[in-house]
Amino acid sequence: MDKDMIKGYIAARVAKELKDGDVVNLGIGLPTMVPDYLPADVHVILQSENGIIGVGVTGAAGSEPLYVVDAGGRPSAVAPGGCFIDSSVSFSLIRGGHVDATVLGALEVDEHGNIANWIVPGKMVPGMGGAMDLVVGAKKVIVAMEHTQKGAPKILKQCRLPLTAVGVVTLIITEMAVIEVAEQGLILTEINPDFTVEEVRAVTEASLIVSAGLKTMES
């Protein structure tokens, strides 16, 4: 698979985790592809932390770039039935457990559900923005990322980069596998049929417990 195919494969598998009516916050990059893969009968309510519940289609008639932007500062829109809120209410929504799922990328995740995704070594530190709040507050934290960084494991025994939060990750979805974060550690629940368990383990620093009900990953 090339880069784009890998991203599409991961996004399609993430889409299966979302249920009709879920309130969802999507991180930048790959996560924004997830809605493209939702079945026609699954409608999620996208939340943008700068103040939209029910993000609409950008560029639709009546869009106002001076007044409506998304969390990246780009022109955005509100969907029919959606609403605008201020930042305080927005983060009440996020921390208060009213967001069903957040989907985001990571630099590292580990056996304890720790995540590091806000400081890239050697690069300017952009700031955590709303990321620390989102991973602490969302009911389900889905890390959607390539399994390795050019072959180097990203799923570690212990994160080495500065953390975004401690013990918050629910599920890790890569082009190789679906991995649940549980009390006893990381559980391999689904595997891409193009790979063997040993091949997944070879590029995963963390210990993987193979689920008794290990399934073939479908995206």
Next chain:
Amino acid sequence: MGKLISIEDAVALISDGARIMFGGFMGCGNAHKIIDALSKSGKSGFTMIGNDAAMPGGPLGEEYYGVAKLVHNRQIKRLIASHVGLNPEVARQMSEGSLDLDLIPQGSLVEMIRAGGAGLGGVLTPTGVGTVVQNKSEYVELVQEIGGKSYLLMKPLRADFAIISGHQADVNGNIWYKGTTRNFNMVMATAADVVIAEADHIVEIGGIEPENVMTSGVFVDYIVDGGRM
């Protein structure tokens, strides 16, 4: 006393080194006219509290959008924000040593401002526990255990000025915001000694239905006509 003042008078209120909250999110909801005038005033040494430092390139072709003008003109000596990644000027000035940056999680930042305006001694949040945020002693009092869960006690934030922006303001300072522009503007209206609101349209009393007033005029000291058509 009428609250409506000119942009020049608004800028004249602000002195070098002031601690200023700027409502807005990546420039959206910044008080553009006041900021533009402030950027040309030559005043500097400000501490800026806001979500971000906006970015170069505004939607109307502005070279620097919103508060990015103040950063570009080197009027900010200290920035308290959650995200500055879209404005490369911040990193440049930091590496030169002319700008100090304190990063605070977005949800904590807005609640610290809310606490500052609401008379609260701080706010307890699970955000940032176990991260570098808990070492920021200027903003974090201590880690508290409540019901077996850890929280950071974030200190309240206040400022000398809040410079906010709404779509409509009546002459008493009641404000109605459009789209996503209410973002940090609403809490900041409560948390500064002097609150200056710019509005695209100034309307008479009753021009905004009482049910639709989002910021009460009691929080607002001065109004500036932003004159956007």
